Amino acid sequence: xxxxxxxxxxxxxxxxxxxxxxxxxxxxxxxxxxxxxxxxxxxxxxxxxxxxxxxxxxxxxxxxxxxxxxxxxxxxxxxxxxxxxxxxxxxxxxxxxxxxxxxxxxxxxxxxxxxxxxxxxxxxxxxxxxxxxxxxxxxxxxxxxxxxxxxxxxxxxxxxxxxxxxxxxxxxxxxxxxxxxxxxxxxxxxxxxxxxxxxxxxxxxxxxxxxxxxxxxxxxxxxxxxxxxxxxxxxxxxxxxxxxxxxxxxxxxxxxxxxxxxxxxxxxxxxxxxxxxxxxxxxxxxxxxxxx
Amino acid sequence: xxxxxxxxxxxxxxxxxxxxxxxxxxxxxxxxxxxxxxxxxxxxxxxxxxxxxxxxxxxxxxxxxxxxxxxxxxxxxxxxxxxxxxxxxxxxxxxxxxxxxxxxxxxxxxxxxxxxxxxxxxxxxxxxxxxxxxxxxxxxxxxxxxxxxxxxxxxxxxxxxxxxxxxxxxxxxxxxxxxxxxxxxxxxxxxxxxxxxxxxxxxxxxxxxxxxxxxxxxxxxxxxxxxxxxxxxxxxxxxxxxxxxxxxxxxxxxxxxxxxxxxxxxxxxxxxxxxxxxxxxxxxxxxxxxxx
Amino acid sequence: xxxxxxxxxxxxxxxxxxxxxxxxxxxxxxxxxxxxxxxxxxxxxxxxxxxxxxxxxxxxxxxxxxxxxxxxxxxxxxxxxxxxxxxxxxxxxxxxxxxxxxxxxxxxxxxxxxxxxxxxxxxxxxxxxxxxxxxxxxxxxxxxxxxxxxxxxxxxxxxxxxxxxxxxxxxxxxxxxxxxxxxxxxxxxxxxxxxxxxxxxxxxxxxxxxxxxxxxxxxxxxxxxxxxxxxxxxxxxxxxxxxxxxxxxxxxxxxxxxxxxxxxxxxxxxxxxxxxxxxxxxxxxxxxxxxx
Numbered sequence: 001x002x003x004x005x006x007x008x009x010x011x012x013x014x015x016x017x018x019x020x021x022x023x024x025x026x027x028x029x030x031x032x033x034x035x036x037x038x039x040x041x042x043x044x045x046x047x048x049x050x051x052x053x054x055x056x057x058x059x060x061x062x063x064x065x066x067x068x069x070x071x072x073x074x075x076x077x078x079x080x081x082x083x084x085x086x087x088x089x090x091x092x093x094x095x096x097x098x099x100x101x102x103x104x105x106x107x108x109x110x111x112x113x114x115x116x117x118x119x120x121x122x123x124x125x126x127x128x129x130x131x132x133x134x135x136x137x138x139x140x141x142x143x144x145x146x147x148x149x150x151x152x153x154x155x156x157x158x159x160x161x162x163x164x165x166x167x168x169x170x171x172x173x174x175x176x177x178x179x180x181x182x183x184x185x186x187x188x189x190x191x192x193x194x195x196x197x198x199x200x201x202x203x204x205x206x207x208x209x210x211x212x213x214x215x216x217x218x219x220x221x222x223x224x225x226x227x228x229x230x231x232x233x234x235x236x237x238x239x240x241x242x243x244x245x246x247x248x249x250x251x252x253x254x255x256x257x258x259x260x261x262x263x264x265x266x267x268x269x270x271x272x273x274x275x276x277x278x279x280x281x282x283x284x285x286x287x288x289x290x291x292x
Numbered sequence: 293x294x295x296x297x298x299x300x301x302x303x304x305x306x307x308x309x310x311x312x313x314x315x316x317x318x319x320x321x322x323x324x325x326x327x328x329x330x331x332x333x334x335x336x337x338x339x340x341x342x343x344x345x346x347x348x349x350x351x352x353x354x355x356x357x358x359x360x361x362x363x364x365x366x367x368x369x370x371x372x373x374x375x376x377x378x379x380x381x382x383x384x385x386x387x388x389x390x391x392x393x394x395x396x397x398x399x400x401x402x403x404x405x406x407x408x409x410x411x412x413x414x415x416x417x418x419x420x421x422x423x424x425x426x427x428x429x430x431x432x433x434x435x436x437x438x439x440x441x442x443x444x445x446x447x448x449x450x451x452x453x454x455x456x457x458x459x460x461x462x463x464x465x466x467x468x469x470x471x472x473x474x475x476x477x478x479x480x481x482x483x484x485x486x487x488x489x490x491x492x493x494x495x496x497x498x499x500x501x502x503x504x505x506x507x508x509x510x511x512x513x514x515x516x517x518x519x520x521x522x523x524x525x526x527x528x529x530x531x532x533x534x535x536x537x538x539x540x541x542x543x544x545x546x547x548x549x550x551x552x553x554x555x556x557x558x559x560x561x562x563x564x565x566x567x568x569x570x571x572x573x574x575x576x577x578x579x580x581x582x583x584x
Numbered sequence: 585x586x587x588x589x590x591x592x593x594x595x596x597x598x599x600x601x602x603x604x605x606x607x608x609x610x611x612x613x614x615x616x617x618x619x620x621x622x623x624x625x626x627x628x629x630x631x632x633x634x635x636x637x638x639x640x641x642x643x644x645x646x647x648x649x650x651x652x653x654x655x656x657x658x659x660x661x662x663x664x665x666x667x668x669x670x671x672x673x674x675x676x677x678x679x680x681x682x683x684x685x686x687x688x689x690x691x692x693x694x695x696x697x698x699x700x701x702x703x704x705x706x707x708x709x710x711x712x713x714x715x716x717x718x719x720x721x722x723x724x725x726x727x728x729x730x731x732x733x734x735x736x737x738x739x740x741x742x743x744x745x746x747x748x749x750x751x752x753x754x755x756x757x758x759x760x761x762x763x764x765x766x767x768x769x770x771x772x773x774x775x776x777x778x779x780x781x782x783x784x785x786x787x788x789x790x791x792x793x794x795x796x797x798x799x800x801x802x803x804x805x806x807x808x809x810x811x812x813x814x815x816x817x818x819x820x821x822x823x824x825x826x827x828x829x830x831x832x833x834x835x836x837x838x839x840x841x842x843x844x845x846x847x848x849x850x851x852x853x854x855x856x857x858x859x860x861x862x863x864x865x866x867x868x869x870x871x872x873x874x875x876x
Binding site (some may be wrong): 334335338339340341344345347348351352359361363500502530541542543544545552554555562563565566568 | 648650658662674861
């Protein structure tokens with residue numbers, strides 16, 4: 001694995017290797033990197049958790065981080081993404097973590113460059129490091145993927161998390177279902193209400209309503225969305241024993257999920273973030289070691 | 293001391309410990325931290341000196357600093373401050389230094405989190421690390437607080453420095469007076485002119501006119517403010533032997549203070565900034581050591 | 585050399601020392617700095633390559649980098665550049681790398697401060713670190729400067745690269761010519777077409793059309809500029825054996841240069857960026873060592 005671009009390209013063997021290495025990092029094992037690698041984080045869209053998690057993971061495995069401010073770079077002067085990334089490579093940087101609004105932006109970077117690309121989210125495409133941390137969270141809980149019922153609820157069509165998780169979980173033998181309004185199902189077959197899913201799911205994963213997109217609440221108020229598609233206090237009571245709640249965050253409290261459930265016993269929302277740190281250490285080490 | 297939130301909560305014993313440790317750092321003593329701590333600086337308002345000072349202090353005591361860009365974070369997506377800070381905690385960060393426009397923003401962070409909070413300014417509330425460096429500057433000069441006459445001049449009502457310093461200096465036995473226009477005295481009893489204060493003060497501390505607030509110059513031009521409430525060349529000549537000038541900066545040259553006085557012999561304005569580095573090393577070490 | 589401000593002030597001896605030290609860094613020699621120096625990068629104008637290059641170089645020579653966000657600093661509150669830089673000095677920082685829109689901004693910093701200033705671009709003034717990497721690129725290619733024909737093409741009047749390179753190359757014995765529209769020649773005598781230069785130049789250096797300046801394309805379309813003043817596929821064929829193409833970047837592909845030539849065999853454009861890393865390591869080490 002030279003780059004991490006989408007979950008389509010990561011084999012189940014590689015997934016299990018990354019999960020195992022993350023568990024070792026969580027248990028306190030040190031990084032195996034033997035030389036000083038340079039990494040830069042190119043976030044062209046806002047981020048708190050993914051960026052902070054990568055910044056922390058990079059330093060914990062002993063890499064040197066070179067700052068990059070997308071909003072104050074030569075991109076403003078019309079430079080192409082290829083030229084920007086090649087520039088960064090020429091400053092002696094081994095890997096870049098990129099978040100960009102364009103779907104599959106990384107395709108333009110695959111020829112002519114000698115720098116590892118880690119996709120931290122492409123448009124409405126994929127979000128593989130989030131997917132791997134979701135897998136780690138589920139695996140820690142159930143010890144397997146085979147036969148686990150995962151329901152993903154919300155704006156599936158525009159969610160890169162939904163896409164990456166659907167690909168990966170299906171590959172690993174889980175059953176993936178979707179709950180959303182018809183206009184948000186995109187390429188997936190979805191259920192339009194919770195009735196069939198709430199009592200049978202082992203994992204309920206809520207997606208953020210992206211109210212920065214104009215159409216996000218089309219036809220809904222925050223309250224009516226919560227009532228129809230959110231995880232209400234009543235619905236949580238119908239969940240089966242041992243079932244867990246996940247959310248990639250940031251959370252709209254009171255919309256996707258009742259605010260009192262965010263840190264309830266079933267919730268793994270903040271645990272996901274902690275798992276993300278170890279997963280990203282594993283991803284980075286895996287890719288950097290491969291560069292020799 | 294688990295957090296540093298306001299000078300109301302810092303005892304005189306703790307103040308003197310921090311001042312003593314700052315003096316040791318200034319004398320070249322190394323940090324006593326034995327493990328690798330992670331710190332992040334969350335500045336939701338612009339800053340040069342406080343942020344640079346903390347960034348430098350953190351590295352000098354051997355902490356690892358994880359960058360955070362408030363203007364390009366999930367706060368833009370409506371995330372609550374609690375959720376943002378808990379996210380940062382979950383990425384393995386031990387302490388956050390926060391500046392935020394909301395008074396006492398830290399109250400919403402005191403339950404449910406296991407991360408140290410260092411307040412670098414809350415709205416028109418307090419600014420405890422600035423206060424501690426002011427105390428250090430005064431203590432280095434006079435060797436005591438008891439009986440020292442400190443006059444704070446300017447927009448007292450909106451100044452977090454004035455509030456923190458008034459609380460701390462009073463607690464330590466200094467006499468604190470205020471000089472300002474009546475509409476800027478806020479909760480304090482102020483003198484409305486310099487007459488009684490200029491010759492008796494050991495310390496004259498000028499506050500920045502916050503012209504980014506609409507009403508700042510209400511009723512004043514820069515010149516008329518300088519004439520009535522600023523430290524003019526004439527007023528400096530009336531100051532008593534050994535008296536010093538302080539200012540938390542940034543300075544509006546020619547408004548709060550004549551530009552030729554900024555680096556005059558009495559001025560400790562740039563010395564304050566240097567003292568800030570050692571004070572912040574002491575604060576950080578004190579709080580991080582307490583976490584074990 | 586206490587500061588690096590403009591190529592007017594750097595002697596040919598100093599230039600050759602920096603080039604030699606850069607070659608040693610490129611060959612893998614370690615930094616000779618024996619203590620921990622603190623550096624900060626103050627970029628008041630957008631930059632990718634210069635900033636990334638300095639950030640990487642600073643860490644490679646073992647310096648500690650203190651972040652500074654010009655767009656979120658007290659400059660917004662009206663602080664003078666002198667006060668900002670002195671503040672940074674007082675936080676224990678040894679050197680600042682500054683890019684600023686004002687010509688010769690550094691003159692206001694030369695009295696009263698004890699911090700090294702490295703100019704990373706002043707308005708339409710100079711860009712000495714870019715010039716030194718250009719010199720290194722040319723020297724690596726030809727082994728000398730004496731008699732080398734260098735043609736600089738484009739918006740010469742507003743280019744700090746053109747100014748720094750013209751000064752330095754002339755001092756070192758190269759022949760420098762300019763090709764540009766009459767209104768862009770500024771202080772230089774220029775040729776208004778390529779006819780005399782294309783076949784005789786050893787180095788063709790293209791300058792970016794600064795379309796963020798309103799008047800940049802005045803009288804031109806991208807296509808007509810490319811046709812008259814750009815390096816077209818046809819013109820490249822007329823270049824003499826061994827002649828090279830340079831560009832300080834960012835590049836407007838299809839304007840200054842045909843996109844297929846950006847990485848052609850003659851192009852040293854991305855090599856320049858790599859050379860910049862070693863040059864900046866040499867500059868920083870040279871200046872920091874001088875501080876003792």
